[in-house]
Amino acid sequence: MTQSRTISMADACNSDWDVIVIGAGPAGTVAARQLALQNLRTLLIERKAFPRYKVCGCCLNQRAISALQQIGLGDIFEEFDAVPLKSFQVRYHGRELNVPLPGGLAISRSVFDERLVQAAIDAGAYFLPETTAMLKDSGAQEQTRLVELTHPEQSSGVAKTKMVLVADGLGHPSLQHCHDFESVVSHHSRMGVGALLAADDFSNYPAGIIHMAIHRFGYVGLVRVEDGSLNIAAAVDRDFIKKSVSPTEAVKEILKESGFPALAETAEGTFKGTIPFTRKIVRPVGNRVFVLGDAAGYLEPFTGEGMANAISEAIAVARMVPQGLLKWDPALEQAWLRKHHEITEGRLFWCRWLAQLLRSPAAVGLGLRLFHLFPAAARPIVARLNH
């Protein structure tokens, strides 16, 4: 079922908003809900029709689940039979390592994000999908921010708001016209590639396990989601994709070399890609604008922390917005910089370390042998990444 708009473009442009939230991923939807619960007039804008597919491993770690439980959204997983995750199975050059997981759930992004949109609407937020938002540049003293809205087939318009939350994912496309929000992209960044293959004979990939194929030019994660479909998400060197001719061929090569079973031919042509993902915004805050989730920065998907970070930032920013509506000042900007660092940057030690290790075949081989001999050594790392 398509998630319908709850307001027209014309009405959105004729209203005065407390907050406009751009992007209906976990960051934007959770933020919009938390704001609406505080009786703030909140408009959530999404450029795609919902539900929509998103390249993602679809694994929620314990931190993400606890964050949702704390705000009263813990029961949404039962509604959709999200798949409990029991273990993490890594294969590299035919060698295999199994690490038990302390928790976690697999759920498709179309189902998960749509449910979060519904939670935002239920709390009183207005939802305007299939509409691209672009923030207009403004002077530092402006009390109002303007957001251009464009529907691909219908009219366009401008909406006024006291504050904007930018949660539009990698590359923060809605900030293209704002010079204060520059991003730095890592030269070595890989790109994301993903597909959701409809339920078929995936007995080689049992449910409840994150299957991870490692190769020197990237890695591929496979997991069964709520309806039995196989979600595939990969991080692959850009040159390797070019050399392999297509993302599908690159994924197939990684699976083959690491020792996982081949995918059925139906996988041809179904893969979607992302822009290079290792990037960060120089300053994720500016006059009446907070940037959060992937829009503020992203490192690597291997440790599966993206959604936990996005949700935690959404909850944190929603607590700061009322203060910013009363008075926007440098102290508030500093407070957000500290919070953003605490939630994301400060937690990235293991993610960075593992991302480096994965680029060295010798280190991966040695690491797998060590963890095979001393399985208990992997547990604290997995536990640290989950909390």
Ligand SMILES: Cc1cc2nc3c(=O)[nH]c(=O)nc-3n(C[C@H](O)[C@H](O)[C@H](O)COP(=O)(O)OP(=O)(O)OC[C@H]3O[C@@H](n4cnc5c(N)ncnc54)[C@H](O)[C@@H]3O)c2cc1C
């Ligand atoms: C290969 C790969 C695997 C991953 N695996 C995992 C995993 O297993 N677990 C995990 O926790 N994380 C994983 N991640 C990370 C996770 O997908 C992101 O961290 C998470 O989606 C960030 O949420 P977000 O709300 O910030 O952005 P997004 O989920 O990207 O949502 C942004 C939304 O904004 C919309 N948008 C964009 N521009 C505009 C505009 N101009 N106007 C209106 N709307 C706009 C987009 O359509 C989108 O719906 C993975 C990432 C990759 C690349």
